[in-house]
Amino acid sequence: MNDAVGHAVPQTDLTEMTACPQCDWLHVIGDVPDGMRARCVRCQTVLLAPRRDAAVTIVALAAAALVLMIVAISFPFLNIAASGLSSSASVLDAAMSFALASGRMAPLSVIVAALIIVLPVARLAGLIYALGPLAVGNKARPYAAFVFRLSMRLRPWAMAEIFIIGVAVALVKVASLATVGFGPAFWAFVGLVILVAAKDMVLCERSMWRALEQAR
Template identity: 50%
Template structure:
């Protein structure tokens, strides 16, 4: 795929399939059409009308959901007349001393800081494109950062792990889901929709054309 630097053959740019690395001459794809790899069938590019606006809206929605997911109560437990409610930030701080400090740092990075950084980088990249203006300075670096952080953004892994754990805890105590749990569940859905709506080829192409 395009990543700022291009491979040329006889002056014609090439793009590589992200799945099998097959090289293709860079296609000229109209909106609402799809280009696929000739070898494995993987989608290479799929530009859509108003895609930038959808990506921007979903990234902003994800940022708002993340704020609620971090600071609002996540779950509450009732057992033997005792009640306890906790938030994600409380869980992170609970491991912030002694030998558990690296775990606290890892949790904060993987489920909060990295996803927020990625959403912010996508918004920084796409906002000028929504308004048909020149990209901000460093937009290519910001989008490259967002792509590098994608495998490390693990909010969805966190919510799946918590759900599995709560199934076992439910037999020992009464479990109530707080607003943050549903915010995290919504965040997972919004993140999937955003990644599906975002045509990386089109974004790189737009950044390249505006830079030129």
């Protein structure tokens, strides 16, 4: 992929400037062709990386991830067998078990459900709402900019991938005590993490902001 270096301009209209997220150096970035990247002149951080049909790809990946999330919360996540007894549990069962075990654990169940289910779903749905019309060449929906901004701010708090890592670590300890089998929801979560990672690689926030401005 070719690179285009952003130009640092000492004096210009602030509304036309882009600050580097790493070093805060101000740039004025013109039109960057698809497949190229505008980099900071000071630290070489990528400032803009437009891709052809990026909105189509992002919406498609977000929709597929949303379907996998529905599968992940609807089917058994793990099957555990020990001493002739077996049990299976879904992600919702795991979250609810904290609330049912003790009233003091109810806040923990809410946090777990929010971080691994509610916030990821809200972020995916927000991206589909905000970028869906752009993917088919229509004007942006009302409040699309607000929804897109909210979706981007939810990014650090949507922790489905952290949940999978935590499960993997826990299984190392449980494997010596019981036989553990992976349910459909586990593989759905793995697929979800892969799709979200692919979506984040394609998504250039500044490019999407420009596209939203042009689609008003």
